[in-house]
Amino acid sequence: xxGVTQTPKFQVLKTGxxxxxxxxxxxxxxYMSWYRQDxxxxxxxxxxxxxxxxxxxxxxxxxxxxxxxxxEDFPLRLLSxxxxxxxxYFCASSNxxxxxxxxxxxxxxx
Amino acid sequence: GENVEQHPSTLSVQEGDSAxxxxxxxxxxxxxxxxxxxxxxxxxxxxxxxxxxxxxxKDQRIAVTLNKTAKHFSLHITETQPxxxxxxxxxxxxxxxxxxxxxxxxxxxxxxx
Numbered sequence: 455x456x457g458v459t460q461t462p463k464f465q466v467l468k469t470g471x472x473x474x475x476x477x478x479x480x481x482x483x484x485y486m487s488w489y490r491q492d493x494x495x496x497x498x499x500x501x502x503x504x505x506x507x508x509x510x511x512x513x514x515x516x517x518x519x520x521x522x523x524x525x526e527d528f529p530l531r532l533l534s535x536x537x538x539x540x541x542x543y544f545c546a547s548s549n550x551x552x553x554x555x556x557x558x559x560x561x562x563x564x
Numbered sequence: 565g566e567n568v569e570q571h572p573s574t575l576s577v578q579e580g581d582s583a584x585x586x587x588x589x590x591x592x593x594x595x596x597x598x599x600x601x602x603x604x605x606x607x608x609x610x611x612x613x614x615x616x617x618x619x620x621x622k623d624q625r626i627a628v629t630l631n632k633t634a635k636h637f638s639l640h641i642t643e644t645q646p647x648x649x650x651x652x653x654x655x656x657x658x659x660x661x662x663x664x665x666x667x668x669x670x671x672x673x674x675x676x677x
Contacts, residue, residue, distance in 0.1 A: 487663070494573075496653060497653065498667070512664065513565075551613075552610055553598075553600075553663070554610075555607040557606075558607055
């Protein structure tokens with residue numbers, strides 16, 4: 455049981471590039487979400503999903519897209535990376551309100 | 565929407581002392597209040613949570629208290645140890661979204677040996 459798996463762990467992008475952060479969970483959780491963590495800002499919700507085929511926006515959704523084709527996977531897409539998207543990204547899945555986080559992706563946009 | 569304020573932003577204590585971190589929330593419909601611990605370079609992990617139908621919950625050296633009338637909840641760590649050094653986050657859900665947690669900005673706790 456691996457829990458929540460995120461890839462890659464580190465990524466450097468140039469402004470304007472696109473990329474996908476991968477997230478997978480093997481706990482059969484219906485709820486999954488993406489947070490970004492910036493110094494002094496805590497964890498802010500980007501997008502979330504309550505089940506396959508259902509996604510919705512969180513607090514800071516601009517510049518990001520998500521899809522949920524299966525229960526296990528919830529990728530986060532950056533459409534055109536900007537320096538303001540430099541952050542640490544955490545994927546999480548939830549069982550009865552308890553969030554289980556992945557190990558994070560440290561993203562730098564130059 | 566929900567707004568969660570957390571204080572203090574940094575806290576330094578001597579080993580063996582107690583530490584208290586406080587959070588306030590804005591949505592009176594919130595009914596679930598977790599605390600997460602994040603060690604340096606690691607993922608946040610749930611350490612304790614409380615639901616609105618109880619006022620206090622304990623787990624060994626940590627406890628959480630809730631005052632629904634005042635809309636605040638606190639994390640208490642007794643007999644602190646160096647391994648308690650971490651960033652602690654409180655959270656609360658907005659109305660109608662118990663899993664869409666809104667997090668406080670975190671408290672960096674340092675326990676000095």
